[in-house]
Amino acid sequence: MKILYLNFASPTDNATNNSIPRILAKYQKQDEASRMNRFSAWWWGASVVERVDCFASVAEHQRYLETPLGRDPGPLAAYEQARAQVRGFFLKHPQCSKIMVGMHGLYDDTTYGYSLPQHDAPKVSYDKAADIVLSFLRDHVGSRPISLSLVMCYGARSAQFDVSHDPDRLGGVAGPDLSSAFAFKFYAGLCKYLNVKMSARTGAASFDDTTGASRVESELTLRHRIQMVRNPFTQLEQEQLDAQSQLELDMFMQDLQPQADNPFNQEQVKAADRAGDAFAQEQLVSLEGADPLTRAKREAAWSRFSQLPQSKPKKSGKLTYEYEPGTHQVVIKSKYPEPRVVQRVGI
Incomplete structure (x- = not known):
């Protein structure tokens, strides 16, 4: 598996630095299992997780957008460095179809992702994050299907954060409106321009030390x-x-x-x-x-x-998002305990 990890957390953040090796270990174990199939191992090669630090490029990207045509926006060192790293990754792995976008989230904020898990940390809004991700990916993935994982605590949690997001409570009349979550709003900024399916979590997220599988904070x-x-x-x-x-x-x-x-x-x-x-x-x-x-x-x-x-159970709190061009709707599904549609939202 070839994975591009777009990191909006602080480059020195311990959570990110601990998570990426666990993610890689998960796919390396799958590599070992696939060695029995020599053709598969030859075709896909060893797994790679390449991290691109994006947070420093947020302000520069905004300045670039706001600069009138023909004028110099000034130095865009961090933005251009991140773009160049993404370009280099796709030159080496042109068929990559797995993207991860990492940042911190807070259970009571559906507008911003953070560089650190605290309200006073530098932050990026869902629309700015989507715009940067789109600018990094659009020229490289074209119209081919890609899978995106939003690695963000509470990313899929709605603005009704104190209402239970247990799977059996989702989709009902009294259930939370999942279209108010950061994840939905972020995905809505991408799905009309990229052929992308996305996953996100309703609670605090982490990766298992041994297996690399994602864990999500229980509602209790x-x-x-x-x-x-x-x-x-x-x-x-x-x-x-x-x-x-x-x-x-x-x-x-x-x-x-x-x-x-x-x-x-x-x-x-x-x-x-x-x-x-x-x-x-x-x-x-x-x-x-x-x-x-x-x-x-x-x-x-x-x-x-x-x-x-x-x-933090292994199989809990995961939602998936898929855009239907024909109906102009985003279909939100709860993956566990059994996949089922919990909300459809027109965009």
Whole structure:
């Protein structure tokens, strides 16, 4: 597999630097499996993931567009460097049909992608990002079909971010309007000019350390994250917790972090860990109430659960987008647990 990774995150961002080797490892394992088929291995060759850092070119691209015809837009070093790297990639791999576009997303923002996962980081709007991606790809892919993956936390999440985006809630009358998401608006800027299908995720996204498969934050994890952000502890509440509820919290933490009777017995240690994991998930599901003690318990349970693999399942939160020229509609599908159409949007 030949993959072009257009990176709108910071070049020094750890998430990007960790993700790309995992993506490559995933396809290298597929290469090994395909070696049994000598023709396939000869035809496609070894997998490649080439990263092109694009964020520095955003301002220069805008200046280029705004410069009147015949006038000098000034130096466009970053923009031209990125374009040249894309051109060089397609000269080496002219049949590449897999593109990844990476940036950071925030669950409460459907307009901007970010260079870092924080509101005060440099950002790029969905229309600017689509314009740059189009300018980089259009001359090289022509009309042939391509697959694009938007590698962006919450990219497919709608403006109704606090409404459940579980697959069974999508497509219903009370479900979120997926056309308000960054991913849809970004795709709408591309699909009339490129023959492209796209995927994006509704939650925080990452790649599995071992397999390279994508993982997406569960709705349970995100729901409690939003509650904690909206309802932080006041100083008075924290003082009340410290004075009146410390013993009960300590007992709760003992259930949340049980210790093996024999810390040198690995089977006992693993059993204690499993018990703590199960207790954390059970409490997140069952704890109700807005009093400080209940909130403190939920926060502690969330802290443990959010570190577990089940907080980011491998097969969840993935939407796909495909444009139908005949109907002028974008068909949005939920991939898991079974592919199904959840919304059609005219553009």
